[in-house]
Amino acid sequence: MLLTNIVSSDSQPNAIEIKLAASAFPEALRQSILASLFTGMVPANVFSAFSLGNTVAVVFFSITFGIAIGLLKEDSATLLINLFSAIFEAFQKLVNSSLYLLPVGLVCIMAEQIADAGVQLFMAMSKFIFLYFAGTVFLFIASTIIIWLRSGEKNPFKVLSIMFEPVVLALASRNSMATLPSAINSLHRRLGFNKYQVNLTLPLGIILSRFAFILYFGIAAFFVAQLYGAQFTPLSYVIVFFGVIIAGTATAGISSGIICISMLSIVLGLLNLPVETVLLIFIAIDPIADPLSTLTAVYTNSAITAIVAKRDSGPNEQAKEPASP
Secondary structure, X not given: OHHHHHHHOOOOOHHHOOOOOOOOOHHHHXXXXXXXXXXXXXXXXXXXXXXXXXXXXXXXXXXHHHHHHHOOOHHHHHHHHXXXXXXXXXXXXXXXXXXXXXXXXXXXXXXXXXXXXXXXXXXXXXXXXXXXXXXXXXXXXXXXXXXXXXXXXXXXXXXXHHOHHHHHHHHHHOOHHHHHHHHHHHHHHHOOEOHHHHHHHHHHHHHHOOHHHHHHXXXXXXXXXXXXXXOOOHHHHHHHHHHHXXXXXXXXXXXXXXXXXXXHHHHHHHOOOOOHHHHHHHHHOHHHHHHHHHHHHHHHHHHHHHHHOOEOOOOOOOOOOOOOO
């Protein structure tokens, strides 16, 4: 009843006022997907791209900068590589240290959002939250089975214990890139998958293979359709199937939850369903859904990496080099 009142009114109640930046997602809706991808690929300021989480721009800069380092003399290239390795290890120590405070910060963020939006809104969205949680659990179990079978381990619970750190970090940080070093360490050093294949496949998978948002958009499309009483035909199911894939792919390289959620308009537009009002509703519950999205993005792509990458060692001869700090 609450959601019906929200979507049927022209003005938004104070209970669900969301603070949005003026340029948060209208520009992403105005531009075409390909135009946004190519115009955002080359960063005007690489440090700004780092701070804003523009993953595509960061990856493009990293590739071109890596090529430039490869063209240097061996001594200069080695010096730079050692410097960046030391910086990487230092930042990894900072991330691991902050892990103890991140759950507290996450609870505070969720508490503020619930206080602003109101408990009733979250109760009204409980069905959607439950379905998304159930889908996340299903993908988690399937990914664990894949990693276990590919790792050669006899005990699946040992695989879970090895992957426990990236799972917790994904839920706490809500940032796939922050979880990436831990996931690479678990797959390569502790499960023995090939270093170079893991380093290549996992980052690309997190950027391009957006299983979390495909699941999110699929459940959201049916939820909104039910909310408005829309009748589904066989063609509607086909539209949703391909629409969520397109919308999920459109989020490649985007780390902001608001901008990613706005891509739901692609699916709802194909179904001729209203977009603007329901976007605010989904943004309101984003602090709950975002940790699950991060976990799904990291863990499903870890499973894909386990399928693609070869093993460097047998189940009893796992990588014996010491784990990175």
